[in-house]
Amino acid sequence: QVQLQQSGPGLVKPSQTLSLTCAISGDSVSSNSAAWNWIRQSPSRGLEWLGRTYYRSKWYNDYAVSVKSRITINPDTSKNQFSLQLNSVTPEDTAVYFCAREGEGMGTAFDIWGQGTMVTVSS
Amino acid sequence: QSALTQPPSASGSPGQSVTISCTGTNSDVGGYNYVSWYQQHPGKAPKVMIHEVSKRPSGVPDRFSGSKSGNTASLTVSGLQAEDEADYYCSSYAGSNNWVFGGGTKLTVL
Numbered sequence: 001q002v003q004l005q006q007s008g009p010g011l012v013k014p015s016q017t018l019s020l021t022c023a024i025s026g027d028s029v030s031s032n033s034a035a036w037n038w039i040r041q042s043p044s045r046g047l048e049w050l051g052r053t054y055y056r057s058k059w060y061n062d063y064a065v066s067v068k069s070r071i072t073i074n075p076d077t078s079k080n081q082f083s084l085q086l087n088s089v090t091p092e093d094t095a096v097y098f099c100a101r102e103g104e105g106m107g108t109a110f111d112i113w114g115q116g117t118m119v120t121v122s123s
Numbered sequence: 124q125s126a127l128t129q130p131p132s133a134s135g136s137p138g139q140s141v142t143i144s145c146t147g148t149n150s151d152v153g154g155y156n157y158v159s160w161y162q163q164h165p166g167k168a169p170k171v172m173i174h175e176v177s178k179r180p181s182g183v184p185d186r187f188s189g190s191k192s193g194n195t196a197s198l199t200v201s202g203l204q205a206e207d208e209a210d211y212y213c214s215s216y217a218g219s220n221n222w223v224f225g226g227g228t229k230l231t232v233l
Contacts, residue, residue: 046212046224046225046226046227047169047212047214047224047227048224049214049221049222049223049224052220062220062221064221065221098168098169106159106171106174106175106180107156107157107159107174107175107178107216108157108159108174108216108222109157109159109171109174109175109180109214110159110161110169110171110214111171111174111180113168113169113170114168115168116168
């Protein structure tokens with residue numbers, strides 16, 4: 001049974017960096033058939049895909065245009081997890097952040113989700 | 124403003140059927156057979172109900188079905204049950220390794 005467990009602070013100051021981690025159990029961040037995503041949800045922006053990391057003989061990343069200049073998603077094979085870093089945050093980045101897997105046989109659907117982390121950007 | 128357009132609300136009585144639409148463009152819904160639907164109960168993470176337009180993951184009741192015509196995808200819930208009351212979101216691959224979501228539809232079981 002695949003599970004994703006998120007961790008990270010719920011409060012970040014404006015202009016600082018938002019950092020979250022998603023620990024994977026029951027699957028591998030180095031899987032050749034899965035991709036590991038970050039998605040956020042806010043009342044103003046709804047659900048918004050942010051980016052992903054995946055391994056296909058080498059590591060790849062894809063990022064949404066809206067955050068491309070500020071985002072980094074990194075795998076950590078030693079801990080079987082992946083992380084999100086979003087720089088220069090503003091109150092507009094206040095949202096619930098989810099990690100999610102694109103699993104094998106699901107097309108591009110997100111079949112496993114983390115529990116969500118409410119992140120507030122405020123001084 | 125979300126990339127895909129969904130009605131903000133839908134409703135039906137127990138046992139009835141309800142259909143939720145999701146309208147995009149040729150660059151997303153109309154261009155790929157990678158539309159998925161998610162159910163979200165308050166305070167919970169979304170759960171995939173349909174992937175690749177009409178495929179049901181294991182464990183999802185066959186009361187849930189999906190279809191697509193042109194730039195509009197649809198989710199139909201037949202034989203409505205109380206536990207189907209939730210928010211529903213559509214999503215589509217939009218090319219160039221990018222995904223878009225709908226604004227969500229609140230389904231009420233009367």
